Amino acid sequence: MTGNGSGERLPPALRTEALEQLLTERGLVDPAAVDRLITQYETNVGPLNGAKVVARAWTDPEYRRRLLDDGTAAIGELGFGGLQTECLVVVENTPTTHNVVVCTLCSCYPWAVLGLPPSWYKDPAYRARMVREPRTVLSEMGLDLGDDVRITVRDSSSEVRWMVLPERPAGTEDMSEEQLVPLVTRDAMVGVAKVEAP
Amino acid sequence: MDGGDDVDGIADMGGTAGWGPVHPPRAGEPVFAEPWQGRAFALGLYSIRVAGWNVDAFRHATERLDRSAYLDDGYYGRWLNSTELVLTESAILAPGAIDARARNLRGEHVEEPPIPEPARPGYLPSAEGSLRTVDVPPAFAVGERVRAKDMSPPGHTRLPRYARGHTGVVEVVQPAAVLPDTNAHFLGENPQHVYSVRFDSRELWGATAEPFAVTLDLFESYLEKIP
Numbered sequence: 001m002t003g004n005g006s007g008e009r010l011p012p013a014l015r016t017e018a019l020e021q022l023l024t025e026r027g028l029v030d031p032a033a034v035d036r037l038i039t040q041y042e043t044n045v046g047p048l049n050g051a052k053v054v055a056r057a058w059t060d061p062e063y064r065r066r067l068l069d070d071g072t073a074a075i076g077e078l079g080f081g082g083l084q085t086e087c088l089v090v091v092e093n094t095p096t097t098h099n100v101v102v103c104t105l106c107s108c109y110p111w112a113v114l115g116l117p118p119s120w121y122k123d124p125a126y127r128a129r130m131v132r133e134p135r136t137v138l139s140e141m142g143l144d145l146g147d148d149v150r151i152t153v154r155d156s157s158s159e160v161r162w163m164v165l166p167e168r169p170a171g172t173e174d175m176s177e178e179q180l181v182p183l184v185t186r187d188a189m190v191g192v193a194k195v196e197a198p
Numbered sequence: 199m200d201g202g203d204d205v206d207g208i209a210d211m212g213g214t215a216g217w218g219p220v221h222p223p224r225a226g227e228p229v230f231a232e233p234w235q236g237r238a239f240a241l242g243l244y245s246i247r248v249a250g251w252n253v254d255a256f257r258h259a260t261e262r263l264d265r266s267a268y269l270d271d272g273y274y275g276r277w278l279n280s281t282e283l284v285l286t287e288s289a290i291l292a293p294g295a296i297d298a299r300a301r302n303l304r305g306e307h308v309e310e311p312p313i314p315e316p317a318r319p320g321y322l323p324s325a326e327g328s329l330r331t332v333d334v335p336p337a338f339a340v341g342e343r344v345r346a347k348d349m350s351p352p353g354h355t356r357l358p359r360y361a362r363g364h365t366g367v368v369e370v371v372q373p374a375a376v377l378p379d380t381n382a383h384f385l386g387e388n389p390q391h392v393y394s395v396r397f398d399s400r401e402l403w404g405a406t407a408e409p410f411a412v413t414l415d416l417f418e419s420y421l422e423k424i425p
Binding site: 009010012013014015016017018019020021022023026028029033034037038041042046086087089104105106107115116117118119120122123124125126127128129131132133134135136137140141142150151152153154155156157158159160186187192193 | 215224260271278328373403
């Protein structure tokens with residue numbers, strides 16, 4: 001990718017620096033705003049948000065019902081929403097039904113609750129194969145599902161964003177909402193893993 | 199930047215072969231593995247605004263990258279290359295401006311192209327985001343069998359190749375939204391109802407497929423009634 005047909009592909013770090021310089025010297029972009037946006041997605045908007053949603057749903061049946069009924073409104077109750085999460089649908093995994101999320105056309109992902117997507121989610125192998133052989137792909141990722149488990153793959157082809165409400169692991173019945181939060185992983189909320197008891 | 203002008207290029211990956219094994223998650227993966235990735239991410243988001251573009255047009259820019267521009271530097275590499283396309287097509291930057299500046303940054307002395315006269319599309323959204331209200335009722339009902347049209351539009355679309363011509367069942371009527379196919383080309387928002395449609399794996403891939411289902415969120419004009 002050179003953009004000027006000269007053949008040599010320059011390193012992306014160098015081209016990014018050039019891009020930033022060209023935009024900032026004309027006042028089109030504020031480097032401090034760039035810093036703030038990076039910090040936002042490195043520290044504030046990540047899978048911890050989704051983990052809080054899941055832990056609330058596990059401990060509050062009324063909240064769980066609202067979350068499955070209208071995900072966007074329910075995460076809004078906890079203060080979550082925004083870019084790339086205008087319309088969130090939450091689907092529940094159970095011992096017999098398993099949902100897993102992908103975006104075959106690009107890498108759509110519910111940023112407000114899970115942050116920016118991890119590298120494996122953006123990888124062509126994941127995008128190409130999850131809609132073709134999900135049981136095999138999940139097994140390669142370390143999740144072996146029984147033959148009696150019905151798999152539904154959610155291919156995010158519109159602005160609807162999908163999040164999985166994982167099964168609450170056995171043995172956590174006495175744990176509080178706060179204690180449950182750190183158990184909930186990003187991978188479980190995409191549907192490529194289960195939540196393990198501590 | 200001379201990729202094909204439609205979604206049937208490399209971006210439409212669902213069901214394609216030859217990618218090898220998936221990469222299992224690694225614990226503690228940083229959000230941005232290298233500092234330039236975070237900067238490219240943020241600069242891309244701001245550039246969409248500077249250019250007067252929208253998220254659909256940005257996605258279409260990504261779809262028009264050639265294979266190398268799409269793959270070689272990963273997700274943020276394609277993000278950076280899409281951003282360059284947004285900025286050159288809106289004439290915020292001249293073609294070659296980024297590479298010329300990059301060469302000068304590493305000590306070469308190359309002439310940089312002059313700043314062009316911006317050519318923003320002059321196309322404003324009717325509201326924030328992509329959700330809209332639609333006056334007409336949904337054409338399809340939950341539980342109805344529908345077919346994804348076997349269409350191959352010349353520009354942007356969000357109907358993946360692998361679903362075209364196949365039959366599924368409407369599972370949910372989702373909130374109506376701006377149609378990416380026209381919005382990406384600054385030709386109007388044309389909001390439509392959106393349907394989560396469930397397809398059986400054997401309908402998509404044949405009798406030997408693993409048993410499972412796929413749902414896609416499809417705009418009303420992508421679907422047709424079963425006669």
